[in-house]
Amino acid sequence: MKHCGRIALIGPPNAGKSTVLNALLGQKITIVTPKPQTTRNQIVGILTEGENQAIFLDTPGLTRVRGRLSKSMIQAIWESLRMCDVLMPVLDGNLYARHGELLEKDIAPLADALASDKRPNIVLVNKIDLFSDKALMLPLFERLHALWPLAELFPISALTKDGLETLRSLLFSKLPEGEPEYPDDQLSTQPVRFMAAEVIREKLFLHLRQEVPYSCAVAVETWEHSEQTGQTVIGAVIYVAKPMHKAIVIGHQGSSIKQIGIEARKEIQELLGEKVHLDLWVKVKEHWTEDPDFLRDLGVLGETL
Ligand SMILES: Nc1nc2c(ncn2[C@@H]2O[C@H](COP(=O)(O)OP(=O)(O)OP(=O)(O)O)[C@@H](O)[C@H]2O)c(=O)[nH]1
Ligand SMILES: [Mg+2]
Structure with missing residues (x-):
């Protein structure tokens, strides 16, 4: 059976969304820096495996609205969500394991906004390579599960590629049946x-x-x-x-x-x-x-x- 569909990478700035996309594709198509709000545009990344195709959308980090730039970024994100088959929020697991209060501030509103969404929500708990104390992981997952009961939680490290192979196969199975939209050697739509x-x-x-x-x-x-x-x-x-x-x-x-x-x-x-x-x-x-x-x-x- 052939699968083809769109997956939106969303989440707070600096969570590692662009790093995840580059790691999934095995090639750098979107820029990454240690500073928040690096990505400003919607970036399309295409992963083809056999007859299956996943079309990813990297988005600017979700921030509180400030100038027009931020507002337009947020509009772009919600617009792109409408077109996607799978929502893949990415969050900095290490940050929220250490600062539970930020989890409530950043993630609870996002989980709330997506609560009634029928599409698969795959939440990537990223940066697990930074967990110095693995004991912090369980309470984080419990809290996330309570906030986001219908989401599948997926621990990964985009940097070390830990968990990415399993994620890749899982993603294809979540996409609707369909023919590939792009040639199999095309990685992006950006000029x-x-x-x-x-x-x-x-x-x-x-x-x-x-x-x-x-x-x-x-x-x-x-x-x-x-x-x-x-x-x-x-x-x-x-x-x-x-x-x-x-x-x-x-x-x-x-x-x-x-x-x-x-x-x-x-x-x-x-x-x-x-x-x-x-x-x-x-x-x-x-x-x-x-x-x-x-x-x-x-x-x-x-x-x-
Ligand atoms: N240690 C570690 N660092 C990571 C990981 N994933 C991303 N980073 C780092 O986190 C920083 C932000 O990564 P980006 O991919 O630019 O994050 P983003 O979510 O796209 O950020 P915006 O575009 O600003 O919204 C960079 O310094 C990355 O190298 C990871 O799994 N482990
Ligand atoms: Mg980015």
């Missing part, structure tokens, strides 16, 4: 230009501190392949919300942007499998997080699966 912009954004998150990376948006503006040199020349603009942030992104004598460029180029090169020349510019665009047209151009608003 490669978008993926390149995301790689640059990841490096900004890894190198910049406090609110600066949140002030940044990346747009790839030019992309030219030269047959002569075999090189792809990519021009990208890093938009920042404040003039002060422009100076920080550039760094002392350009040191920061240089490092970001080196790391991004290396990774984009691996992604494309060919030589890349990357030019980065930094431009100030105040209040971009509140500009619907700009957000739509970035794909943050109005995309659905």
